[in-house]
Amino acid sequence: MTKTEWVGADVIRIDAKDKVRGVLKYMSDLSFPNMIYGAVLRSKHPHALIKKINTKRAKELDGVVTVLTHEDVPGLNGFGIAIPDQPVLCSDKVRYMGDAIALVGAESKEIAERALELIEVEYQPLPVVCDPEQAMLSSSPKVHETGNLHNHVKIERGNVEAAFKEAQVVVENTYFTPRQMHAFLEPESGVAAIDEDKNITIWCGGQHPYRDQLQVARALGMNPRKIRIVNTPTGGAFGGKDEITVQIHLALLVLHTGRPAKIVLSREESVIAGMKRHPMRIHMKTAAAADGTILANEARVVSDTGAYASLGGPVIGFAIEHSCGAYRVENVKLEGFCVYTNNGVAGAFRGFGANQVTFAVETQLDMIAEKLGMDKLEIRKRNALRSGDIAALGHQMEASVGLLRTLEAAENSRLWQLKEEFKAKPSAPHKKRGIGIACSFQGCGLGKGLPDYGAASVELLPNGQFAIGVSCPEIGQGNTTAFAQMAADYIRCSVDDIVVLSGDTGHTLDSGTSTASRSIYTGGNALKHAVQNLHNAISPIAAEILCVPEDDISFGHGKIVSKSCPDKILSFKDIAEYITARGLSIKSEGHFIWPVSETELEGYVGIPHLLYSYITQIALVEVNTLTGETEVIEAVSVPDPGKAINPQGVEGQSEGGVVMGMGYALTEDTIIKEGMTLTRNFSTYILPTSLDMPCKIETIIAEELEPSGPFGAKGIGEAVCVPISPAITNAIHDAVKVWIKQIPATPERVYTALKSREVS
Amino acid sequence: MKKAEPKHKRLISFTVNGDDIEVEISASDRLIDVLRNKLRLTGTKEGCGIGECGACTVLMDGAPVNSCLVPAFQAEGSVIETVEGLDASGKLHPLQEAFVEHTAIQCGYCTPGMLMSALALLREHPEPTREEITRAISGNLCRCTGYHQIIAAIEDASAKMKTTE
Known part of the structure; x- marks a missing residue:
């Protein structure tokens, strides 16, 4: 491969300057003349029948422009990425406290909110379904008529029973994981406008503009072409804006009033109505031989998807795929259940089901190592997947596998090399230090059986610069900068000459989602094809101007050169001026379809994956034995993203991921009791602050280049937040000898575990 | 069309990023509402509305405050600085x-x-x-x-x- 000029360099984010100046307009910053403000009436009960909705008094309030109910939804009254089981506006039943019943459009936000109080809804409360295990029993009240079991995954290979008998060690435990909240700083919000021909534009933070377009079109019963969605910029998403948030409500308001509309959810509303990470109960039984080789793994995973499916089905599949860790395991018995309850609603969240099972399997592995007297890193090396290995679902690791590389780099890190020294110096006598390690892998892309494709455009602008378009939105991860870097190296021009269009159905081709660690790989591959086509379009023109044959043209460093006569040189600006003078333009497209695993798992979609990113993370913690408080002192994060397009950006992902995974391990949980959300804002939902983060996070990028990736890249946005959580809980065990089986490991839980250890 | 009655309005004056401002506010307006909605200074963001996230931080007489917690009338006579004022010289701070x-x-x-x-x-x-x-x-x-x-x-x-x- 030609040496790259921009790929692999710490190129400054293309959106950085506008962001620090405060001039970048997020969707809730936009306003239009004559705009109305929307507010949503949410359910008063977690589970109830709706007997009557009376909007008369609300409609009579001065300043109210419209009050809409299910009767005003012209198309399908439902949405949902996998199945549209969530009503746009509920008609006969509510299934969680965030369910929308009515929608008010008013001259001001205050009037809209006042009007909500005047809407009368008569409910007939139903028993609340809050325990997913109970929900699966036939005696349970039904959240949906189809039953409470939304998805069931079962994979068996080999003979676990025989392996359990011959094993040197068998560990069996039950783990519980919390309902983590995405907590993007920008709440769900947006604006919409409609023109005289009833073309609707919606500016709303999101992760897949074309799917938003489809879901809005379905609900409105309109041709998708009449709907334009703009998702860039988004103020954080992490999976929580993958599903529809306020897009359809905005569309209804503008459709019914003809006026522009704005909806901004309050944080409390966002917490109650928005997506969360699936809480899971994981029962796991793992067997190993005397040398630490994992012989068998049995897992039963119950996932609480709350009131609606969204991506709960694929999440349980993904969890099962990742439930044996990034290790070779020949005998598996894995079963997953995705269950409806009245506990809010869960969906996509960075890690997509891997976080929960990784916590379980990485704890199991440490328990086995301890029983065998093995080194914690050594046992992981022994079992690590290698290229060509067969993974848990029986699929072969066909693509690049970087786990060993990350383990070796982690082993050589300062923290691991000097771990005994670090542990020997706690800050107070009643504090104990420990070091923990954990690994994981993360399927990139949507997986087998789901359409996964990308497209990109490249246009030569009249000034000689290039406009590139990829629809995967910029949600903060930095993909637009990476697209610019890759395009500049493909085109052979300066990164400063690239203008990026992003996340807009009006100006970018459908490149799919900004999820599933997929946008760099997808966008990069699509750009590669688009630039090939661009070069093919430029070559004959350059040949014409330079009076040389077309195959004599080559591209290099911002110029077009004749190979035979190197003093014949053109700039891209020369080409642009030449074609502009002739009324021509050059715009090319590139299309790309994801390769998939050869393994077919009948009855399942989204699993297995072909491509994975890999990661090893280490945590040094200090546990206060008097209070149970855990502090993460230092962390090492060793991701394998394939080629790091922007190393500084990968470091940013890595550090952010470590702190998010730390929150998951130690403090974060959206508590829902009897269907009621108790932690409604950041005063009770505890996010890590600058005072909580580790003093030092060392990121070591371990690139295992992927031949099918653009410049060898895979994706890394998700894996960075996964193994750090069990690395922390394993470190707690190293420090105070208690196994954490339920996260978050709050001071109360750690303290209780310490006390019960003393008693026993 | 029915219009909402304006109520409890009053004028306040203060300085924003060096400019003297006079603006009509309602009793329930918060400083962030005045900045974002009346003055169109949308650089200041609202993340939680209860002073927990700090996205709405501005300087009031030099001290950082959560502008979602400051009633607008309290800004009377004060000096407010927002992100838009940082590069007022035309050069990034x-x-x-x-x-x-x-x-x-x-x-x-x-x-x-x-x-x-x-x-x-x-x-x-x-x-x-x-x-x-x-x-x-x-x-x-x-x-x-x-x-x-x-x-x-x-x-x-x-x-x-x-x-x-």
Whole structure:
């Protein structure tokens, strides 16, 4: 491969300057003349029948422009990425406290909110379904008529029973994981406008503009072409804006009033109505031989998807795929259940089901190592997947596998090399230090059986610069900068000459989602094809101007050169001026379809994956034995993203991921009791602050280049937040000898575990 | 069309980024509402509405405040600084430059508030310790970066401001 000029360099984010100046307009910053403000009436009960909705008094309030109910939804009254089981506006039943019943459009936000109080809804409360295990029993009240079991995954290979008998060690435990909240700083919000021909534009933070377009079109019963969605910029998403948030409500308001509309959810509303990470109960039984080789793994995973499916089905599949860790395991018995309850609603969240099972399997592995007297890193090396290995679902690791590389780099890190020294110096006598390690892998892309494709455009602008378009939105991860870097190296021009269009159905081709660690790989591959086509379009023109044959043209460093006569040189600006003078333009497209695993798992979609990113993370913690408080002192994060397009950006992902995974391990949980959300804002939902983060996070990028990736890249946005959580809980065990089986490991839980250890 | 009755309106005057402003407010308006909706200074963001996230941080008479917690009438006669004022000279403030260079920005929604907290710190302590920086931004939540690149940027800005003095 030609040496790259921009790929692999710490190129400054293309959106950085506008962001620090405060001039970048997020969707809730936009306003239009004559705009109305929307507010949503949410359910008063977690589970109830709706007997009557009376909007008369609300409609009579001065300043109210419209009050809409299910009767005003012209198309399908439902949405949902996998199945549209969530009503746009509920008609006969509510299934969680965030369910929308009515929608008010008013001259001001205050009037809209006042009007909500005047809407009368008569409910007939139903028993609340809050325990997913109970929900699966036939005696349970039904959240949906189809039953409470939304998805069931079962994979068996080999003979676990025989392996359990011959094993040197068998560990069996039950783990519980919390309902983590995405907590993007920008709440769900947006604006919409409609023109005289009833073309609707919606500016709303999101992760897949074309799917938003489809879901809005379905609900409105309109041709998708009449709907334009703009998702860039988004103020954080992490999976929580993958599903529809306020897009359809905005569309209804503008459709019914003809006026522009704005909806901004309050944080409390966002917490109650928005997506969360699936809480899971994981029962796991793992067997190993005397040398630490994992012989068998049995897992039963119950996932609480709350009131609606969204991506709960694929999440349980993904969890099962990742439930044996990034290790070779020949005998598996894995079963997953995705269950409806009245506990809010869960969906996509960075890690997509891997976080929960990784916590379980990485704890199991440490328990086995301890029983065998093995080194914690050594046992992981022994079992690590290698290229060509067969993974848990029986699929072969066909693509690049970087786990060993990350383990070796982690082993050589300062923290691991000097771990005994670090542990020997706690800050107070009643504090104990420990070091923990954990690994994981993360399927990139949507997986087998789901359409996964990308497209990109490249246009030569009249000034000689290039406009590139990829629809995967910029949600903060930095993909637009990476697209610019890759395009500049493909085109052979300066990164400063690239203008990026992003996340807009009006100006970018459908490149799919900004999820599933997929946008760099997808966008990069699509750009590669688009630039090939661009070069093919430029070559004959350059040949014409330079009076040389077309195959004599080559591209290099911002110029077009004749190979035979190197003093014949053109700039891209020369080409642009030449074609502009002739009324021509050059715009090319590139299309790309994801390769998939050869393994077919009948009855399942989204699993297995072909491509994975890999990661090893280490945590040094200090546990206060008097209070149970855990502090993460230092962390090492060793991701394998394939080629790091922007190393500084990968470091940013890595550090952010470590702190998010730390929150998951130690403090974060959206508590829902009897269907009621108790932690409604950041005063009770505890996010890590600058005072909580580790003093030092060392990121070591371990690139295992992927031949099918653009410049060898895979994706890394998700894996960075996964193994750090069990690395922390394993470190707690190293420090105070208690196994954490339920996260978050709050001071109360750690303290209780310490006390019960003393008693026993 | 039915119009809402204006109620409890009054005029207040204060300074925003060096400009004298007179604006009509309602009794229930918060400072952030006036900045964002009346003055169209949308650089200041609202993340939680209860003073927990710091995205709405502005300087009021030099001190960082959560503008979602300040009733607008309290701004009467005060000097308010927002992110839009940082590069009023036409050149990026050293803090802004450092945030750009260190990629101390991902989604960018916390950035304006983070910058204003950092600005207040550097005015009071031009050479802050790492501990002081960490404490000064502890009221500003960031969900993307894990804070390290932000702290590095503030340290760097402090060093650069010292050398240019």
